[in-house]
Amino acid sequence: MIKLSRVFALFLSILVISLMSNSSCNSSGGGTSLGPPFQNPVQISSVNGVLDLTFDVDVFPGEVDGQEFMSAQYNGMFAPPTLRVDPGDTILLDVSNLLEAMTNVHYHGMQVSPLSPSDDIFIMIPSNGGFQYEVEIPEDHPQGLYYYHAHLFGITQFQIMSGLSGGIIIGDNLEPFPQLDGITEQVMYLKDIQIVDGMVPSEADIDPSAPTNFTVNGQTNPVITMRPGETQYWQFFNIGANLYYDLVLDGHTFFQIERDGLRQTRTLERTEILMPTASRVGVLVQAERRGTFRLRAREFNTGPAGDMYGGATLLTVKVEGEPVDNPIVLPIPENEFPPVENLCDAVPDNKRTIVFSETPDGNTFFINDRQFDPERVDTTVTIGGIEEWTVQNISEELHVFHIHQTDFQVCEINGVGQPFNGLQDTINVPYQGQGQNVQGPGEVKIAIDFRNPIIEGKFVYHCHIGEHEDNGMMAVIEAVLP
Ligand SMILES: [Cu+2]
Incomplete structure (x- = not known):
């Protein structure tokens, strides 16, 4: 949500951008000049x-x-x-x-x-x-x-x-796939930082729509060099405060094999990957041909009451040199993936409805009409079962459902059954009225695994957009032994 105090500053920055003929402003496709060689974090x-x-x-x-x-x-x-x-x-x-x-x-x-x-x-x-x-x-x-x-x-x-x-x-997520032995693995922290007068704005002054600096591992548009036909494993971590990343790699397909710390059921071939706040995705990338290609976060709008993120070039891939001998054959055949239990097939031990809402000014956020109170237990679950939760969004902007200590499978989005790709710990929840034929709340139906006794105790579930969580959209859950 754009705060009124920010609108004037935003107007000014748009004016400045439009006056700069050769702008490399961060909110309008930033880092258009090539940065340093890509570096993994320590x-x-x-x-x-x-x-x-x-x-x-x-x-x-x-x-x-x-x-x-x-x-x-x-x-x-x-x-x-x-x-x-x-x-x-x-x-x-x-x-x-x-x-x-x-x-x-x-x-x-x-x-x-x-x-x-x-x-x-x-x-x-x-x-x-x-x-x-x-x-x-x-x-x-x-x-x-x-x-x-x-x-x-x-x-x-x-x-x-x-x-x-x-x-x-x-551990080693690639371990079941011997054909990937020894390929280059890259860690990519997707983090943005707003800088005003040499500092991050105060909590109250951060506006998710404001101009920001997109970085990968703190670098601006770093350069990865690959050989034609080379395959690398890219591990994306969306570990910024608020932003979604709608990722594309020009001229290439992502071969996604992992999400949120969990191997998928098969290779998902994607030209675009939408990563909600806090999600992680592991993809195989195979350099198609010589040339220069950009990994971009596309412009993204979180809804009528939400935020608008400018797009940016995140990094640049230069494909050059001698082609590799015998490129790895992708995608990985489905039968090479270790089996994953389908939680949506289970008869749920309990069903609950979780409602995300907010005030019309977009500054106060609720789960089931209540703001976060660490002293109150909102949900008690008995360890040992699988529960079906329907997460509804009755606001006009997106939210990101996340629960601690466990994972879930997405069974339905707005009433439409979802393919079984694996489990995850974050899910985008559509806003009210989103989509052509949808009336009423955005709705995601998930099956959550509460069987592992290690989760005994109190923890939380919440919207992982930092601004929303900090302004109330979080609840306490207690897992108890039967
Ligand atoms: Cu939210």
């Missing part, structure tokens, strides 16, 4: 089953596309390390909070205990305080793309935009 791997690290959370200097800024970061990195762990490992994360505000860390998508000192988002680390997280990853944990981020109600949007989010990769 990786830190577990040793002997333990990943032991310390994060100093403080205000550090940063630089994006030639603009210097100061923002809250982990160890001085806007694109902090990718944590590499295996099922059965333990993450020991010692957080030292040197900010003036409180903070905490959530382990997004991971099926781990929500109890302290594990993935407990009710922990609030005070200014000049510290906390030692100990997150035990079960031996049977799915392998794929997860992430860590600040999750402190009321300032999550601000802290994530400042830089407090980074990737976690569990």
